[in-house]
Amino acid sequence: MFRSRIKCGMCLRKMEGAARREDTIYYRCNSRTLEPGSATALARPPQIYLREDLVTPAVNRWIASLFDPMHRDETVTRHLEADDSVERDLTRIEQLPDRVVAAKVAM
Ligand SMILES: [Zn+2]
Known part of the structure; x- marks a missing residue:
């Protein structure tokens, strides 16, 4: 996961x-x-394990909190800011008349 x-x-x-x-x-x-003998290798145990089932509940609570009433608007705003597909679509729509003219000229 x-x-x-x-x-x-x-x-x-x-x-x-x-x-x-x-x-x-x-x-x-x-x-x-790790690089043998490096400070990082010497300062830690040979294996470090993390159980997924101990992490999942905390991650699920965090995700749920992003969509609770207090954080929902901020979460949606951040998603929209990260998604530039709307701007790309608007640019393509703005270019349509020029493309139609170019197509008519080519005919
Ligand atoms: Zn490590």
Whole structure:
């Protein structure tokens, strides 16, 4: 669920998903992929695991809070600001008369 979205708090690298049991997903930061003998490798345990099922409820509460009545307007505004497809569509619509004229000239 959180693939490529969770970073290790100690080395700031992306943690990789790993199923350790049939029904439990973990995210792992593996010290084997750190530079041997580096300060980061020496300062941490060989393996760091994070259980997905312990993170999911907090993430779900955060997402739900984005759409509660107090935050809904801000969330919608931010989504609209991040989505430039409306501006692209308006530009294409504004260019339509020129394209029609160009097509008539070409005929
Ligand atoms: Zn790490």
